[in-house]
Amino acid sequence: MTALLEIRDLKAEIAGKQILNGYDLTVKAGEVHAIMGPNGSGKSTLSYVLSGRPGYKITEGQALLAGADLSQMSVDERAAAGLFLAFQYPLEVPGVATMTFLRAALNAQRKKRGEEEMSSPDLIKRVKELAKILDMDMEMLRRPVNVGFSGGEKKRAETLQMMLLEPKLCILDETDSGLDIDALKVVSNGVNQLRSKDRGIVVITHYQRLLDYITPDVVHVQSAGRIVRTGGKELALELEETGYARYQSEAA
Amino acid sequence: MGNAPTTPARKLTDAEARLAEIFAMQQSAGAPQLAKLRTAAFDAFAKTGLPNRRDEAWKYTDLRALLRDVKPLAEPPEDSAKQSARSAAVLEGVTSRRVVFVGGYFVPELSDLADLEAGLSVVSLSEALAKGDAAAMTQIGNVGEVDDPAFALNTAFMGEGVVIRVGAGVCVDRPIQLVFVAGAQPATYFLRSLVVVEKGARATLIESFEGETTQEYHVNAATEIVLEEGASLERLKISREGAAAMHVSTFVASLAADAQLSDFGFNLGGAVLRNQSFININGQGAHAGLRGANILKGKEHADATLFLDHAAERSESKALFKSVLDDSSQAVFQGKILVRPGAQKTDARMMARTLLLSEGAQANCKPELEIFADDVQCAHGSTVGALDENLIFYLMARGIPQVEAQSLLTEAFVGEVIDAVANRSVRDALSALVSERLRTR
Ligand SMILES: Nc1ncnc2c1ncn2[C@@H]1O[C@H](COP(=O)(O)OP(=O)(O)OP(=O)(O)O)[C@@H](O)[C@H]1O
Ligand SMILES: [Mg+2]
Numbered sequence: 001m002t003a004l005l006e007i008r009d010l011k012a013e014i015a016g017k018q019i020l021n022g023y024d025l026t027v028k029a030g031e032v033h034a035i036m037g038p039n040g041s042g043k044s045t046l047s048y049v050l051s052g053r054p055g056y057k058i059t060e061g062q063a064l065l066a067g068a069d070l071s072q073m074s075v076d077e078r079a080a081a082g083l084f085l086a087f088q089y090p091l092e093v094p095g096v097a098t099m100t101f102l103r104a105a106l107n108a109q110r111k112k113r114g115e116e117e118m119s120s121p122d123l124i125k126r127v128k129e130l131a132k133i134l135d136m137d138m139e140m141l142r143r144p145v146n147v148g149f150s151g152g153e154k155k156r157a158e159t160l161q162m163m164l165l166e167p168k169l170c171i172l173d174e175t176d177s178g179l180d181i182d183a184l185k186v187v188s189n190g191v192n193q194l195r196s197k198d199r200g201i202v203v204i205t206h207y208q209r210l211l212d213y214i215t216p217d218v219v220h221v222q223s224a225g226r227i228v229r230t231g232g233k234e235l236a237l238e239l240e241e242t243g244y245a246r247y248q249s250e251a252a
Numbered sequence: 253m254g255n256a257p258t259t260p261a262r263k264l265t266d267a268e269a270r271l272a273e274i275f276a277m278q279q280s281a282g283a284p285q286l287a288k289l290r291t292a293a294f295d296a297f298a299k300t301g302l303p304n305r306r307d308e309a310w311k312y313t314d315l316r317a318l319l320r321d322v323k324p325l326a327e328p329p330e331d332s333a334k335q336s337a338r339s340a341a342v343l344e345g346v347t348s349r350r351v352v353f354v355g356g357y358f359v360p361e362l363s364d365l366a367d368l369e370a371g372l373s374v375v376s377l378s379e380a381l382a383k384g385d386a387a388a389m390t391q392i393g394n395v396g397e398v399d400d401p402a403f404a405l406n407t408a409f410m411g412e413g414v415v416i417r418v419g420a421g422v423c424v425d426r427p428i429q430l431v432f433v434a435g436a437q438p439a440t441y442f443l444r445s446l447v448v449v450e451k452g453a454r455a456t457l458i459e460s461f462e463g464e465t466t467q468e469y470h471v472n473a474a475t476e477i478v479l480e481e482g483a484s485l486e487r488l489k490i491s492r493e494g495a496a497a498m499h500v501s502t503f504v505a506s507l508a509a510d511a512q513l514s515d516f517g518f519n520l521g522g523a524v525l526r527n528q529s530f531i532n533i534n535g536q537g538a539h540a541g542l543r544g545a546n547i548l549k550g551k552e553h554a555d556a557t558l559f560l561d562h563a564a565e566r567s568e569s570k571a572l573f574k575s576v577l578d579d580s581s582q583a584v585f586q587g588k589i590l591v592r593p594g595a596q597k598t599d600a601r602m603m604a605r606t607l608l609l610s611e612g613a614q615a616n617c618k619p620e621l622e623i624f625a626d627d628v629q630c631a632h633g634s635t636v637g638a639l640d641e642n643l644i645f646y647l648m649a650r651g652i653p654q655v656e657a658q659s660l661l662t663e664a665f666v667g668e669v670i671d672a673v674a675n676r677s678v679r680d681a682l683s684a685l686v687s688e689r690l691r692t693r
Contacts, residue, residue, distance in 0.1 A: 109651035
């Protein structure tokens with residue numbers, strides 16, 4: 001069976017600076033992977049390269065989503081193909097109502113996949129359900145996208161988008177940072193609801209704590225633009241003890 | 253905004269010579285008082301001729317160069333033209349009282365002047381002038397002191413329009429919509445309206461200009477508005493002229509104490525669009541909100557020139573103009589705030605924001621402050637930029653295609669000025685117009 005995400009010897013640069021240095025990662029459907037690694041090691045870069053952010057250039061290697069070459073797809077095509085990135089820093093979109101945004105996103109994806117669009121009443125109903133799961137006030141969702149949201153509220157909103165869009169591959173870039181203890185549980189619960197045999201989840205995090213709630217099948221250590229160690233859940237605990245020092249010297 | 257004197261020996265342009273000819277021919281018509289008004293106006297015009305780029309107020313819209321010839325004054329419209337005007341300028345979901353003009357002529361059978369609200373009077377300009385409406389005759393051309401050749405031309409040639417009066421204390425909920433539809437033939441239209449909102453009265457006025465034709469035609473429109481003490485008016489002007497049309501319009505308003513004016517001009521089409529506003533804030537505590545939006549493409553050119561004259565204490569003016577420019581279109585924003593001696597506690601703000609969708613598009617902004625009082629707050633600013641790439645990426649990362657992402661963000665940009673429209677159904681109709689216009693970009 002083809003892997004959901006297959007990254008082979010990926011090299012990528014931004015502004016002429018190489019950040020990913022031969023990245024290998026395979027995520028199969030049904031798996032949850034955690035990526036941990038020091039600041040600046042290129043974790044967000046990986047997520048941007050996969051989602052196709054302008055300015056990020058693949059110079060070598062490949063990234064395949066369910067066998068399809070991501071580099072051949074536009075950003076929106078990647079999303080419709082099932083890739084979702086929960087941003088480390090979600091953006092505020094002044095003047096665009098959240099519901100308008102969600103409807104546009106969901107229906108554009110569905111249209112591209114040849115599926116039927118979701119009606120407005122159904123959409124509102126679904127968003128209400130999700131808001132309840134994520135303990136979000138519907139009043140917030142009447143505002144423009146993320147405008148005036150606190151850091152934690154933005155992370156919940158990202159999670160809501162993800163749950164609504166039901167992607168095949170979810171990449172969560174530090175979705176836990178900025179969340180208070182209760183919010184961490186609520187958001188983790190939302191993410192766990194997405195766990196399924198058809199879906200892959202990659203959580204990028206600095207804190208072992210998140211992994212108490214979202215139990216990973218595999219944990220990777222990333223340093224200087226590639227994965228330097230892979231292990232099970234216990235690797236996260238080990239990192240908590242030892243830090244990244246030995247990986248950083250190894251990578252150098 | 254005065255006009256530089258021209259050398260007496262200057263040879264008239266073809267257009268100027270033609271205007272003089274046409275004026276001489278029409279001169280005999282009308283009451284003596286009216287003839288005097290027209291003659292004085294034409295003389296004032298003739299002193300300077302058509303404004304050109306050396307006139308500060310017309311720097312970016314050189315009418316003398318643009319107006320190469322004068323289209324004939326319009327003939328009464330054909331029945332077919334009237335028929336097609338039925339569906340013109342319909343604002344989805346807005347039940348306005350329509351007053352329709354086709355090819356410069358008032359069309360009673362398309363207009364809805366039955367059962368006017370008590371205290372509201374709506375009369376066509378031609379009727380008011382023919383009847384010698386004394387009040388109108390003293391107010392027309394006198395609402396503010398406007399020294400401008402295009403406005404003078406309008407006074408000299410004014411053909412049709414309306415005279416509206418909203419009686420003291422009367423609140424007219426139903427928007428009054430003036431619909432000006434261009435005829436099929438090349439023509440010049442001189443349209444003129446007077447709106448008097450008496451003490452404490454309230455109304456909504458919509459002026460829609462439309463032209464389906466690709467023929468060249470010229471509109472010179474002027475609206476004078478008197479807001480008496482505590483009166484309130486929301487005015488919307490929507491210009492969706494034909495592709496080859498030239499549209500010059502003058503808006504003159506006088507605000508008495510505590511009067512409220514909310515004006516929104518929306519430019520959606522036309523080769524050359526010039527909107528000049530002369531706002532005279534004469535009463536204490538009056539408030540003028542002036543907003544505009546341009547969504548332009550091709551080689552369209554829109555010029556908003558604003559003159560805000562604060563002559564009373566504690567008055568406010570807030571101007572916000574937004575332009576979305578595609579292709580090689582061009583937007584001009586000139587704003588001048590004058591605070592007269594004694595107009596203390598004036599709060600005047602002016603902002604022009606431009607979104608460039610193409611490298612060939614151009615924005616010119618020229619603010620000017622002239623302040624003769626010491627305890628005032630005045631500010632102006634302008635921004636020019638492109639859509640935020642990061643936001644486009646964010647939207648696309650959620651599956652929204654690029655073009656749709658761009659329109660959503662562009663609509664959001666324009667939305668700020670539309671959100672300020674108080675009448676909800678009008679606001680929704682305007683948003684729909686924006687989406688429609690952006691989709692066909
Ligand atoms: N636009 C850019 N131009 C140049 N260098 C950049 C640019 N964007 C990111 N970088 C560099 O790329 C490297 C990787 O950054 P990235 O944000 O991917 O790290 P990260 O692992 O996500 O870090 P953190 O844990 O702090 O979120 C950093 O050294 C950063 O400075
Ligand atoms: Mg990061």
